[in-house]
Amino acid sequence: xxxxxxxxIVALTVFLAALLLFIALFNQTIxxxxxxxxxxxxxxxxxDLLDNILLNPGYPTYWGPSNVTPTSFGLQDPEFTQYRxxxxxxxxxxxxxxxxxxxxxxxxxxxxITMGFGDFLLxxxxxxxxxxxxxxxxxxxxxxxxxxxIAPIVTVSISEFQSSNPLILSVNVxxxxxPLASANLSYCFLTVSLQGDGSYPSYTTSYGxxxxxxxxxxxxxxxxxxxxxxxxALIVYAHxxxxxxxxxxxRVTSDQQYVMPLIDDFSTGRVLIAHSYxxxxxxxxxxxxxxxxTFVLLTQDFSLREVPLDNSTGKIGxxxxxxxQPYGVVTIPTGNPGILVITYRxxxxxxxxxLMPWGVSAMAFEVAFGADMSGKEWVATDIREVxxxxxxxxxxxxxxxxxxxxxxx
Amino acid sequence: xxxxxxxxLVIIIITGAFIIASIYAVLPTPRQVSPIDLRRLxxxxxxxxxxxxxxxxxxFQPVNDTSWNDLNIALSxxxxxxxxxxxxxxxxxxGTTQVYNMTNSLSNAASLGVSTGAASYxxxxxxxxxxxxxxxxxxxxxxxxxxxxxxxxxxxxxxTGYTAQKLAxxxxxxxxxxxxxxxxxxxxxxxxxxxxxxxxxxNPYENIANAVVIDTCGEAVPIPSGYxxxxxSQDSYAKYCYILGxxxxxxxxxxxxxxxxxxxxxxxxxxxxxxxxxxxxxxxxLVAPAGLNSFLEGLDNQPYVYNDNWITxxxxxxxxxxxxxxxxxxxxxxxxxxxxxxxxxxPTSILTTYHLNVxxxxxxxxxxxxxxxxxxxxxxxxxxALGLTRSPDIRLTALGLLQxxxxxxxxxxxxxxxxxxVVILQLGQMGGI
Numbered sequence: 001x002x003x004x005x006x007x008x009i010v011a012l013t014v015f016l017a018a019l020l021l022f023i024a025l026f027n028q029t030i031x032x033x034x035x036x037x038x039x040x041x042x043x044x045x046x047x048d049l050l051d052n053i054l055l056n057p058g059y060p061t062y063w064g065p066s067n068v069t070p071t072s073f074g075l076q077d078p079e080f081t082q083y084r085x086x087x088x089x090x091x092x093x094x095x096x097x098x099x100x101x102x103x104x105x106x107x108x109x110x111x112x113i114t115m116g117f118g119d120f121l122l123x124x125x126x127x128x129x130x131x132x133x134x135x136x137x138x139x140x141x142x143x144x145x146x147x148x149x150i151a152p153i154v155t156v157s158i159s160e161f162q163s164s165n166p167l168i169l170s171v172n173v174x175x176x177x178x179p180l181a182s183a184n185l186s187y188c189f190l191t192v193s194l195q196g197d198g199s200y201p202s203y204t205t206s207y208g209x210x211x212x213x214x215x216x217x218x219x220x221x222x223x224x225x226x227x228x229x230x231x232x233a234l235i236v237y238a239h240x241x242x243x244x245x246x247x248x249x250x251r252v253t254s255d256q257q258y259v260m261p262l263i264d265d266f267s268t269g270r271v272l273i274a275h276s277y278x279x280x281x282x283x284x285x286x287x288x289x290x291x292x293x294t295f296v297l298l299t300q301d302f303s304l305r306e307v308p309l310d311n312s313t314g315k316i317g318x319x320x321x322x323x324x325q326p327y328g329v330v331t332i333p334t335g336n337p338g339i340l341v342i343t344y345r346x347x348x349x350x351x352x353x354x355l356m357p358w359g360v361s362a363m364a365f366e367v368a369f370g371a372d373m374s375g376k377e378w379v380a381t382d383i384r385e386v387x388x389x390x391x392x393x394x395x396x397x398x399x400x401x402x403x404x405x406x407x408x409x
Numbered sequence: 410x411x412x413x414x415x416x417x418l419v420i421i422i423i424t425g426a427f428i429i430a431s432i433y434a435v436l437p438t439p440r441q442v443s444p445i446d447l448r449r450l451x452x453x454x455x456x457x458x459x460x461x462x463x464x465x466x467x468x469f470q471p472v473n474d475t476s477w478n479d480l481n482i483a484l485s486x487x488x489x490x491x492x493x494x495x496x497x498x499x500x501x502x503x504g505t506t507q508v509y510n511m512t513n514s515l516s517n518a519a520s521l522g523v524s525t526g527a528a529s530y531x532x533x534x535x536x537x538x539x540x541x542x543x544x545x546x547x548x549x550x551x552x553x554x555x556x557x558x559x560x561x562x563x564x565x566x567x568x569t570g571y572t573a574q575k576l577a578x579x580x581x582x583x584x585x586x587x588x589x590x591x592x593x594x595x596x597x598x599x600x601x602x603x604x605x606x607x608x609x610x611x612n613p614y615e616n617i618a619n620a621v622v623i624d625t626c627g628e629a630v631p632i633p634s635g636y637x638x639x640x641x642s643q644d645s646y647a648k649y650c651y652i653l654g655x656x657x658x659x660x661x662x663x664x665x666x667x668x669x670x671x672x673x674x675x676x677x678x679x680x681x682x683x684x685x686x687x688x689x690x691x692x693x694x695l696v697a698p699a700g701l702n703s704f705l706e707g708l709d710n711q712p713y714v715y716n717d718n719w720i721t722x723x724x725x726x727x728x729x730x731x732x733x734x735x736x737x738x739x740x741x742x743x744x745x746x747x748x749x750x751x752x753x754x755x756p757t758s759i760l761t762t763y764h765l766n767v768x769x770x771x772x773x774x775x776x777x778x779x780x781x782x783x784x785x786x787x788x789x790x791x792x793x794a795l796g797l798t799r800s801p802d803i804r805l806t807a808l809g810l811l812q813x814x815x816x817x818x819x820x821x822x823x824x825x826x827x828x829x830x831v832v833i834l835q836l837g838q839m840g841g842i
Binding site: 003007008010011012014015018019022025026029032033036040043047051060061062066078082083084153154174175176177178179180181182183240241242243244267268335381382383384385386387390392394 | 410411412413415416417419420423424427430431434436437444445446449450453454456457458459460461462463464467476478479480482483485486487488489490492726727729732735746747748773
């Protein structure tokens with residue numbers, strides 16, 4: 001009898017121990033499988049969401065070049081089908097990458113997509129579309145976080161190989177995975193003159209084209225630049241077999257005092273011209289800056305065509321720092337993408353040139369929009385090749401779940 | 410002892426079950442869990458390369474042409490470094506057992522790996538021409554006549570930069586393929602004739618009833634001498650506009666005003682040789698807002714009451730084409746600017762006052778105003794009014810009418826052997842697990 005009882009006790013104990021062990025083992029396998037399923041669901045959601053964003057223009061259809069907040073979000077160019085994005089809708093996205101700036105004369109904070117000195121795109125928060133709004137419109141608020149990056153495929157980097165007499169600029173063209181060997185390069189060279197009428201600066205343009213070598217390199221020589229004190233800008237378009245990109249480079253002689261274009265109204269094309277001291281608070285004393293603004297369009301043959309601004313819309317003007325010194329105003333006269341070129345003059349020897357894209361594609365600006373993905377447990381990504389006004393871009397969406405550590409799909 | 414042995418047997422069975430389950434429950438690799446959609450990437454790559462028709466040009470070139478090398482460079486440059494590709498171009502053949510015949514292939518790797526995605530893209534040669542045959546308005550039912558007021562003895566206003574005759578010519582070119590009969594009303598006498606219900610041409614398809622009448626004189630409307638000038642002269646010719654409204658209702662016309670304030674002036678060079686429209690244009694008489702009000706009264710068969718209240722609104726900012734209008738821009742291939750200025754937008758209050766409904770919104774409604782729409786009376790007759798600021802874009806009038814009547818386009822294409830290519834782009838992902 002005692003032996004039977006001991007047998008029962010031993011058997012039951014061993015059985016229960018084994019059962020618990022196997023439950024744990026099976027549970028681990030099931031947990032892993034469930035987690036994989038949930039990750040898979042996020043990846044599918046990422047693909048769907050990216051197509052949703054890229055394949056519909058949103059509503060109102062033309063919300064990009066207007067001041068309205070869309071009631072349905074999408075970035076497709078309403079004048080096209082397929083993966084063609086609106087350069088203006090992209091321009092209105094609140095930038096994740098740049099540090100916002102505050103301009104006291106309007107009392108507004110501006111989203112900053114500046115790509116380096118002299119290449120500004122500053123959009124007031126009141127006109128920019130922020131992440132929370134888009135998240136609600138896409139139906140992902142509180143369930144998914146995302147970050148959308150729209151970056152040009154072709155990178156055209158320009159540097160000074162020789163600074164003067166003659167000026168030689170090195171142009172390097174690369175794609176995502178390979179140099180753009182033999183790419184056709186069309187360029188526009190703008191030379192700033194500080195001796196214009198009435199102390200306003202002006203510029204002259206020259207055009208040319210050449211080919212990149214097998215490494216995607218080219219050297220451009222400008223004999224007219226004989227000293228280091230001449231300000232200039234070079235805009236280069238690279239294209240080969242349907243792949244188009246662009247780059248730019250400036251040299252200025254006044255990099256502390258300059259003008260900054262701030263977008264004020266998308267629907268009317270109104271842009272404010274601010275004195276840099278008002279934005280960066282370098283402090284007095286400062287000099288008045290005169291400017292001369294022009295708008296240029298990219299034509300089908302990759303040359304730039306000037307669209308004259310009327311004096312009544314602020315072609316030329318002067319701005320200064322501090323109270324009682326109003327900002328300048330220019331009005332872009334067209335709804336087409338282009339580049340606002342502003343030459344400025346601080347003194348007879350100091351000045352420069354500022355470029356602002358009207359539509360991100362005009363200067364191949366990169367757009368980063370959404371939330372910070374650092375520290376997220378599982379991030380799914382997907383990519384598409386897109387065009388923005390014929391400039392090739394790559395759209396990359398990163399998506400993650402906001403529903404806890406277990407990452408519910 | 411037996412119980413312990415039984416338990417050991419159970420443990421062996423469960424262990425076996427676990428091992429078998431583990432063998433068959435193969436979990437996917439991380440790449441399979443969250444893959445890059447290679448199929449979509451391939452398709453969007455082809456679309457990007459063809460955005461400016463470069464791909465379309467290249468695939469029809471001989472295989473030794475340098476453009477193939479450029480295409481290879483472009484493909485390598487636009488894809489991420491860890492993506493390899495194989496692009497194959499096939500000629501589409503007809504009448505043979507082998508439909509696809511390979512013409513060229515590009516690749517940057519010997520193998521595409523285990524996981525690939527492919528997309529196909531059909532390209533037609535620029536030698537292929539497409540054409541369409543439009544359905545003519547009136548083919549199915551009555552009407553189908555378009556009258557364009559091309560009156561040589563009347564002047565226009567707010568058509569700055571154009572003449573009524575030039576606008577009439579453009580309208581003829583734009584709209585005549587869509588109507589069974591397009592009749593140019595050459596003078597005010599002919600206008601009087603059709604107002605009397607008599608045809609003015611030998612065209613067998615001309616039909617007064619259910620016609621469309623486009624007033625190319627902008628804010629002015631031609632007025633015939635004689636009966637209509639006599640009967641309509643009351644209240645600075647507001648009564649004439651009332652009669653026009655009545656005729657529009659009687660014949661179930663669609664009266665189209667191309668720009669500005671409709672029926673703001675009446676014009677007849679012979680009738681008003683010494684009177685001008687207050688802006689120095691002789692041959693014209695100011696009717697003012699009473700013209701439109703009277704027209705709408707006539708359209709709704711209300712008794713004539715002189716009403717010179719200004720009813721239109723001047724809208725701040727731009728007005729935008731409705732989504733339906735944008736759709737028909739693509740359908741009919743006419744692309745006026747999608748945003749316009751509107752300083753003579755009609756109020757929505759006229760819908761109830763004159764028993765109108767709006768079957769066609771050319772522009773989106775802005776507040777209580779309609780910048781451009783077709784207003785159809787509940788019984789008969791309609792008014793197309795574009796309350797835009799001068800100068801007129803005549804394509805908007807054409808678009809509005811096409812959007813309203815929606816004639817179908819029967820598309821046909823002329824194709825030939827060797828004029829189509831299929832491009833297959835297959836992508837593979839290298840590295841990682």
